[in-house]
């Protein structure tokens with residue numbers, strides 16, 4: 616592998632900006648990397664925005680199509696930051712062309728698509744990665760270490776939640792993430808994929824799920840000012856059993872009034888318990904059953920003051936004010952880890968297979984919602 620990794624970036628919305636930020640700041644955050652990386656080309660749907668971004672951020676060039684980057688022998692990695700419905704065709708072409716791929720979640724919009732991509736990636740022996748950036752925060756990495764060291768023992772129960780409030784108002788406009796045509800699903804895909812991955816990473820595979828989805832406002836105004844049907848779920852509620860026998864819940868919502876970007880996970884085991892809350896990303900809560908018991912008491916109760924990423928001017932809207940401190944760093948470390956794998960020709964985790972697994976769980980949840988029955992994974 617060359618010492619300079621050349622990336623072809625597709626899509627320049629929130630995540631295209633985030634990934635290019637990660638690439639351009641790698642050397643600020645990480646020391647002595649054995650490689651350099653650059654965004655050698657950008658293709659996004661709107662031509663003017665592509666050209667403006669290339670000029671502003673000094674990317675290599677503005678491409679006229681994604682194929683121009685996929686079939687350019689000088690490009691090593693295709694980085695996919697387009698809406699979900701685009702991922703499958705792009706992945707198929709890029710992997711077939713022998714490119715390494717870094718793809719935003721969810722991997723695809725169906726289990727069939729995702730399994731095909733995982734198979735293709737394995738056959739072509741490329742380095743593939745999916746962006747489950749929450750694995751790259753200091754607190755979740757520490758949680759993984761504690762679990763792997765057996766410090767919480769056999770997992771008994773869990774609850775994972777990812778709550779937003781973007782759709783809590785009936786006046787919130789219709790965006791592509793509420794449209795199944797483009798999102799492929801709804802909040803289950805958008806937020807659920809993150810917590811399914813975190814749970815499986817920390818606790819092991821899921822055996823079966825029972826789920827219910829919800830659309831609170833079936834009609835919303837689009838860009839054209841007209842009312843359109845909302846086809847992507849605005850919330851989901853899932854019961855799950857793990858292969859190791861543990862039971863628990865996963866919940867994702869964009870109709871949770873008063874929330875910002877609130878991912879939390881609690882895991883209760885025989886020897887201990889872990890709690891993590893993305894809005895307090897500096898802390899991981901750990902309960903150790905093996906410590907001597909002491910009487911309860913003292914000063915109890917919490918007051919939480921909302922500060923998160925809300926800076927005053929001259930700070931702008933990037934990263935989003937709803938994103939807590941640390942969110943961006945998880946992206947930078949995810950990108951660093953992926954590019955290190957590309958450079959060393961080694962396996963990256965979370966892998967394409969991890970993305971395909973999450974797709975399987977989400978599809979089972981929708982199937983359960985439709986049939987009212989438990990669905991095995």
Ligand SMILES: NC(=O)c1ccc[n+]([C@@H]2O[C@H](COP(=O)([O-])OP(=O)(O)OC[C@H]3O[C@@H](n4cnc5c(N)ncnc54)[C@H](O)[C@@H]3O)[C@@H](O)[C@H]2O)c1
Nearest residue numbers: 626627628629630631659660661696697698699719720721
């Ligand atoms: N990991 C995370 O933290 C995270 C957060 C948000 C979104 N995402 C994922 O990132 C992806 C992009 O989401 P986003 O929030 O950046 O969306 P966005 O709407 O902000 O940006 C999408 C960009 O892709 C462009 N685009 C649309 N169709 C295209 C095509 N066919 N070819 C090239 N460009 C095209 C649009 O013009 C836009 O610039 C989605 O898969 C989403 O699920 C991940």
